[in-house]
Amino acid sequence: MAIKLKPVDVVTVGVGLTGTILAKELADLGLKVVGLERGGWRDTHPDFDMPHAHDELRYARRHELMQDLSRETLTFRNAIGDTALPMRQMGSFLPGEGVGGAAVHWNGVTWRFLPWDFETRSRTLARYGAGQLAEDCTSQDWGVTYDELEPHFDRFEYLYGICGKAGNLKGRVQLGGNPFEGPRSREYPNPPMKTSHVGAIYGKAARELGYHPFPAPSANMTRPYTNPYGVTLGACVYCGYCERFGCEMGAKASPQTTVLPVLMKNPNYELRTLANVIKVNLDSDRKRAIGVTYVDSRGREFEQPADLVLLTSYVFNNVRLMLLSGIGKPYDPAANAGVVGRNYAYQTNGNVTAFFEDKVFNQFMGAGALSMMIDDIDGDNFDHTGLGFIGGGWIGAASSGARPIDFHPVPSGTPRWGSEWKKAVSRYYNRAFGITTHGACQSYRGNYFDLDPTYRDAYGLPLLRMTFDFRQNEYRMSDYMTKKAAEIAKAAGASRMNVNPRTGKYSIVPYQSTHNTGGAVMGADPKTSAVNKYLQSWDVPNVFAIGASAFPQNGGYNPTGTVGALTFHALEAIKTKYLKQPGPLA
Amino acid sequence: MSESRRNFLKSAAALGAAIPAGAAAQSKPAPQADHEKQHAQHMRTATAAAQQRPYMFLSQTEAAFLDAAVSHLIPKDELGPGAKEAGVTSFIDQQLFGGYGTMARKYTQGPWPEGTPQQGYQSPLTPAAVYRAGIRDANNHCRKTYGKSFDALSRAQQDEVLKGLDGGKIELEQVRAQFFFNMLLANTVEGFFADPVYGGNRDKAGWKLVGFPGVAAVYTTFIEKHGVPYRAQPVSISDITQKIAQVDEHGHAIHVMLDDKAGV
Ligand SMILES: Cc1cc2nc3c(=O)[nH]c(=O)nc-3n(C[C@H](O)[C@H](O)[C@H](O)COP(=O)(O)OP(=O)(O)OC[C@H]3O[C@@H](n4cnc5c(N)ncnc54)[C@H](O)[C@@H]3O)c2cc1C
């Protein structure tokens, strides 16, 4: 029997990047907010203290900061008709668990999606006609435009202290930034990161080929920074133990370093850790959520009544909890009807490894987001006529920390082990770098989420089932992008290179990115979206599903800048409209 | 004091009394003598290895198999120690005994169909059980084919067996050969490059091979020194906790540069 708790105004399911921002802003209004987090408490000190923070095996290989799959995972298959099997160990993506979520161990590359991204379908049709889109492509407009989101991008960037150089200020292209970005109302709050040797070589080669290189926008602080909440972050020391690690300097923007210090002091906020939400409870006519049910670390089941339920539990559980709770109609790919689970998409990454004989790079130095990028081959920044695909992505060379278990590249053709392998590892460890081609991914009828018929979590509930593969559009795009990257590597003077566009079936084994998108997508039409333009459920208006689950398809960028903007966009609607008159926001 | 001697003493201190004085002597390759002699040598090596660090999971037979196998995957050569000398067997032992070996924090509920390569790990066996079964089967294969267990074969024969497992030419009874081999290879690379606290990368052999400095220093200035090699004595976690290495106010290592005469 569940223990019934005292009602509160707001509950957030998950206390990561989105959940902390919403909780802080709503608790500031005087609302009672409870944050339920399945993982434990953790903070810069003592959890990321030196020297233990610099342990590649523990964090990068054994994923200490990430999801405990023994309790819950998802199942995966490439296509309808295959049998989905559980993801038994981490691979393709690394979902977070514990206070701060994945934003504790992210890299910090913080983009704005292009104006084009928000209107993918209509702009493609307008420029190229229907023939440019595959027949089964379900990519669509977001129901919100870049201009509407601009103030919210700005708020998120100032909150997280993003370091970069504007490329477009109020419509005027700026030297040194990304000339393709949408217009921004002001500069980044902090200057861009230093340029590594790799960044300098890559930037020079790209410029010579006519591209427009610029330093990636970064959440690794280039100087101490005090954000609008009054929280101060430290300066990054380029330690190179960043992606997959917590930051010992408090220099990587995360809930711990930007929001939690003030949120935890607010008496209106209560955090409950090791509290796993298993369901959103609805009233009898299923039009209203009355709260959530969670199980704590002692196995006790609680019912937490709340007026407003915010799903901030990352893409997978936002979708899974909607399916488990009966919020919105589940997607049926055969009929192409229903919305929850629809339009799962990912990232189409390729890469080029460039080897040199006459240069050393010290690539063990660096920071999660330290890279030199070009954006010329992204979105619709180039003419796609005759190319047979839409979209693109950034192409960049990172110095994000070359730790040797994971980074010891050898030229293709080298044996996988033995003396020759060892010689190549020794020779090239410090004489090679990677160029990533970070491709977008369109949505398709057959790529979706539903509940698995066989496998269950530790609470006996069905796991989320992912059905996903890349399509012709993605293969062609990746091939095109990776050829461009190889040209840059050649211009940079590489003696040899390994060129790996995305080919073959999607595999859940090698790490690709934790940039999963969709499943509870936003839009203007309840027939093709689970949430409206404010990320509010069409069916149960006191539930909002916040995060990249709302992306109708994925752009060529890392998602979190846009996730942050959507969070503030939803928040403003909640504050200015919903709280005044709870109900559907038209 | 020579660089390597000093590093050796430092790491010996870091490991407490774990490294016997004869450790360096053992790394000589076994003489290509007759079977008796080789066997005796093998027994001595196995005993010495056991003295270095008692195994928690591996049997002596399994340890002998791994010592031999990892010495092919990352061999000792003119570039320096290989996986065996770096203690990779000890690393694997500790990993198999602990959470990794028992699939802690991984999803272990059935059913267990084999699945597609794209679906990844689908074995009902834990890594510890994969090693147990894989080593047993591989040794059985060796006895059937050559009349001896893997560790007693010649280097050339061992190489042949490993290539057979890697390429799928040899089939094993209880586990897929390539599945076992890939796990062994991945763990060998981990053990060679992981912080020495896990029992491998002894004397930081892996880090020295590639020039990785281990626990980071503050690189804010050096990141802009383009093209200048950064050559530091690598620092491990226990160098810091045992105060063998110096740290700054945030706990970052203060690296001793290899070309810095003042540091010698
Ligand atoms: C290694 C890595 C590198 C990355 N690098 C970048 C990058 O450079 N740029 C970029 O833009 N993005 C990056 N990301 C992605 C970024 O971390 C996420 O986009 C961001 O954290 C998403 O915020 P969120 O609030 O949706 O999810 P999270 O921050 O993950 O928070 C979700 C929280 O919900 C909790 N939760 C889930 N289910 C339940 C439940 N049932 N009950 C209770 N709690 C629950 C989780 O434990 C988690 O703490 C990276 C991610 C990873 C893993």
Ligand code: SF4
């Ligand atoms: S690279 Fe910078 S931001 Fe990243 S963990 Fe190190 S100090 Fe922190």
